[in-house]
Amino acid sequence: MKKKRHTLAHLLDGRHASVWVSVLAVLLTLLTAGVMLLLMGKNPLIAFRSFLQGCGMLPKANYGxxxxxxxxxxxxxxxxxxxxxxxxxxxxxxxxxxxxxxxxxxxxxxxxxxxxxxxxxxxxxxxxxxxxxxxxxxxxxxxxxxxxxxxxxxxxxxxxxxxxxxxxxxxxxxxxxxxxxxxxxxxxxxxxxxxxxxxxxxxxxxxxxxxxxxxxxxxxxxxxxxxxxxxxxxxxxxxxxxxxxxxxxxxxxxxxxxxxxxxxxxxxxxxxxxxxxxxxxxxxxxxxxxxxxxxxxxxxxxxxxxxxxxxxxxxxxxxSIFQQGANYMSSMVNVAKEIASLITGILLLYASCGTYMKMRAHMVIQRDIDREEEEKK
Amino acid sequence: MDEYVVEMRHITKRFPGIVANDDVSISIRKGEVYALLGENGAGKSTLMSMLFGMYEPDKGEIIVNGKPVVFHSSNDAAACNIGMVHQHFKLVDNYTIAENIVLGMEPVKKKFGFLPWVDMREVNKEIQELSQKYHLEVNPTDKIEDVPVSVRQRVEILKMLYRKAEIMIFDEPTAVLTPQEIEYLLEIIDGLRKDGKTVILITHKIEEIKKIADRCAILLRGKLVDILDVKTASVQEMANMMVGREVDFNPYKSPANFGKTILEVDHLTVKNENNFEVVKDVSFSIREGEIFAIAGVSGNGQTEIADAVAGMMKAASGTITLDGKDVTGASIRERAEAGISYIPEDRQGTGVVMDFTLQDNLALREYHKEPFSKKGILSFDKFRSYADELIEKYDIRSGQGRETIVRSMSGGNQQKAIVGREIEEHTPLIIFVQPTRGLDIGAIEMIHKQILKERDRGAAILLISLELDEIMDLADTIGVIYNGQLLQTAPADTMTSHDVGRYMMGVKDA
Missing domain, CATH: 1.10.3470.10 (ABC transporter involved in vitamin B12 uptake, BtuC)
Known part of the structure; x- marks a missing residue:
């Protein structure tokens, strides 16, 4: 677990930091949305799959x-x-x-x-x-x-x-x-x-x-x-x-x-x-x-x-996956399709925390470097 | 041990690409004025920001009144009776002085037993008493936006006193003040010391330290060089330690060798946004190889003259002739191409794009021309090689070389970048406005040498400065401005600094 945390920090502090920040924002959004769906008593995995199915990225069970x-x-x-x-x-x-x-x-x-x-x-x-x-x-x-x-x-x-x-x-x-x-x-x-x-x-x-x-x-x-x-x-x-x-x-x-x-x-x-x-x-x-x-x-x-x-x-x-896939998702798991806009909002919230994420990552790495130096002494 | 109110032990603080403080230890006694001396970027402000809780040290410990402390924010520091006056004041412009002072810890009363309110009349009275007690006269009901910089600084000091600060940190307090205001501030600091407060003074001006401080710690590139007793240390000794080498206070100036007239300003009048005449009927000319300096108290129209010559402001009447060509109506770029370089007064606001890289900022004068761009397409190879060339030539120091974002560079190095960029154009006319304001000795020395080098090359130089010493050192001809008018223009060797000083106050026949 510890090792993994540092890999993440290195990604967020490296050359492609802004890409990884966006990826992390998407993952966190899926996590948050997943918890929300769970609280509503729905299976988040089915919901996410139906978003993708609605956008033609995964096959649906049957077609008209x-x-x-x-x-x-x-x-x-x-x-x-x-x-x-x-x-x-x-x-x-x-x-x-x-x-x-x-x-x-x-x-x-x-x-x-x-x-x-x-x-x-x-x-x-x-x-x-x-x-x-x-x-x-x-x-x-x-x-x-x-x-x-x-x-x-x-x-x-x-x-x-x-x-x-x-x-x-x-x-x-x-x-x-x-x-x-x-x-x-x-x-x-x-x-x-x-x-x-x-x-x-x-x-x-x-x-x-x-x-x-x-x-x-x-x-x-x-x-x-x-x-x-x-x-x-x-x-x-x-x-x-x-x-x-x-x-x-x-x-x-x-x-x-x-x-x-x-x-x-x-x-x-x-x-x-x-x-x-x-x-x-x-x-x-x-x-x-x-x-x-x-x-x-x-x-x-x-x-x-x-x-x-x-x-x-x-x-x-x-x-677009969330917005366009919302209709099919709504019919599959019976959640109002407006949840798509909610998810977009959450996404924006995480995306705008990017600078903070980068700063934390930098601190974690710096602390590691300090510790290594200390150990060398 | 408990004679020290503040001890900072083995403090290390890193920022991306730079070690701001490297194993620095200082101890400060109660009731002394302790100076931190160092060039820009030496780590003085960073060290004090950690004492004030704005950063946390990566390593080391801070001990206040004998107890180890960890500050997570400046509120924690304030709780230990530490206060700080920042270089850039933190005041709300459209609030009154009293409101600014109590902001965050207003004496709240309850009206009818439940409605919270602040009795401003009582607050005003309290602030009035406080300001009289410390000879920091202010009018509590004035709004910040209506009062001059020196009063704003007093408000910052009052803010600390109101919060019962015992340890007061001043970050470059004199950078924004005129000579008389500096005298007054030093008296106030002396008064605070007599009152038993501990004052930490961050500065790079050795004269001030000589006048007021008891002890002085010298930092160089993040490392502590030495701690001196100010009474026994010489100015030269401190200067050498601060820069890390021998400092030459008097640059050698070769005899003047004037050529043809380059700039001719004839009956120039400039109006500001409020249609007020800030420059009135000003005429002067500058020849090749001549440094024409405009001396004057801040705000008398000198920067507007520079802006009008460079094209940033329009001339309401009069003409500006460059090398025989009338440029009065020309655009900024046309003038630049015709041969004007301009080092502006507000370097961060006008001179650079703070969030661009150093490389892009160094190319700002050239990017639209070959070989920096061809047919509208930028050529970054040229950007890179040009940046490396200037960084080397003008000793511009930064964390990540040409890729450094200019915002993260120290003020002195930002200015070196601007000066380098503009001088490298080798134009017939170069305008310097406050070229060394707020810079340390090393940078001042370097910029003065560059100005003299350009003069000896045959450039006409318009130098506008509030530092009288700078003008007396460099100028061939001095024009003194008062209230938008040139009161006196004369060769520099015919005037003493005393004469210039009198004209600056508006006395016509000295």
Missing amino acids: GGSGMLSDLSDFLNYMAPMLLASLAFIVGFKAGLFNIGIAGQMLISGFTATVFIGYSKLSALPARILVVVIGILVGGLTGALVGFLKYQFNIHEVVSTIMLNYIISYLTGFFINNHYVDMMTRTSRICSANARLTLTNVMIAGVKCKLPIGILIAVIMAFVVKFIFDKTVFGFELKAVGQNRKCAKYTGVHVGNRIILSMAFSGVLAGLAGVTYYLGYTNTIIPKTLVGMGYDSISVALLGNSSPIGSIFASIIV
Whole structure:
């Protein structure tokens, strides 16, 4: 036991400490959630297995006609694509010192615009899909740039302006949907055309129906693009400098206002892409006056991934498993599916204890070294 | 043994990559002023932070009033009547002085027998009495944000007295004070000693130790060098021990050799955010090979002149000409490229990005140019080799070399990094604002040598300093600023420090 504790400490103090902190956070979350499920009288192992089964990572006992494990997996990827993009949106702002909590609003406005202009048009598949992506980029980017502009020009804090914009966007799009685009049966917006949708539905793979998300490709590519920009480019270097010390960035000659606007625009572009992959991909309709919880979950994902783009790929897989697998888990062990959000919350709590964990590990190791030195004497 | 109030035995404390204290033992007598002398990063503050319970030692024991103690937090230390005035004050800006002093141990009364409340009127009276008793005059109802630094320091001292501290630790108390305020503080410390308090003074200024301290422990790179009786030790002896080698107090200055005019500031006026004229109609020029020093009491517009020349602040009127080219409207980067280097006053706030590595900070002037980046892509090979070159050349010491996060470096080494980065540009004009403030002798000596070297290379140098000695030592020409105006500009050898001092107080015809 003692030996093991020290292995853990070494992992948490070593070169890949931040990775191990996240792994430990996930394990602790599973432990906590397991105890909770036990207290409810449920078998946690069955619950965890059914989360994975719900996401197509383990086979279910039986499947409905035409569907299989691959269909569940494709559903999972459909959910994960906007989640990853949204968390990247948060990371880009965060690195430049901006707290973009308007991701949900930026997703909604771009998803709405794309639905209205392309989703309801009769364009054929290729131009329609390209235009949906372009609209996502443009609308999201402009909304983000507006927030950056308000901050630079009028010194309005981005948290305030993004919260306000969330409401404005939610009610404005809700008004238009209810008055012009509502489906009288479902009370949501009319569904967008299959041609415009970034998810290919009813694709037969290995004999089962799958929904192939184009968004997951975009998302993974964007993760590497973001990584490249922050690790390797002058632009990313300047964004980080602005994020950590605005005064010093100005002193070295960076045009700070310009960088604030650009970083918010970039964050908005990613949120816009998340929006179109969510509203014209994962779903094909918009619930009026409702912001998706994903806009906020993405913050947990970004923090669990240690604000690193590659880390957030793994983090979004984990959070998506809980969110997407919740339905099947709920039906299997009869626990309300809202437990998924609870687990995400616990995960965030542990993930944010990372610095503390690293510090403790460092102390344990230091004490060992002292003891060894003492023994040598 | 029980004549010692504090004993620290064989204390060792490590931080990642560095041993801050290595087997240090000191014993402090009751009622003495005990000084800890050492360069930045020598481990003085760390040692005292352990006595104040902010860190726990990795090894060794602390004995207070004859009893071994283990402090887990500064509350434990406070319970043993230990108090500390930190270098950076820990006060709530929008609370009054009295509120700050009682914060955490308010005298709570019960209204109607159950509603807890604090009788501020009584507290104010109590603070007033306390402040008069120790000659630490403050107005208890003033808000911290409205009072100057010297008063804030008094509040910190009162906080300790209110908490009945018997052992008082002062961490670099004079770094933020003007010469007159320093005199006053030393008198207060003397008064505390007469009152039977034990004072521990962390400093790197030997003159202060000479004036006030009884004994002095000298630390060098975490190790205890010696403990001296201040009365019998010489200044030179202490300086040598502190730096670990012979110190040269008077840098050799070669005869001046002026060239063409580099910087021409003509009728410059600068307004601050409140539209108040902080610099009024200032004109001066600096030639190649000339050190032009602006002397003045803090807050008279000197830093704004530097900011305006570097482009950090806009000129409301007037022109700034660099090497014959009007740069008044140019951006910060355009000016830097045209040939201005700038060592700013606020090194941690402006000069570096604290959470970047040393390597990234050293590249801040070059990263956007070849060979540091090509077509917007950074070239880290160049970052690394350049950092290693500067670390070697300017003796920048840190725990993990170029990969060190700048926040974890000592203030002196942060400043060496900034000075190195800026000087290495070898621009025609270099602006130094308070280049050696708060630094130890070794670092000051090194920076002064660098300034003189650049002057001899033919750079025009604008030196802004609050240290009169520094100005008298280095300047070729001195301009004295008072209330935003240059009162007098003259060659340095025509003025004595007495003359400069009088102009600094606003006396026009000395």
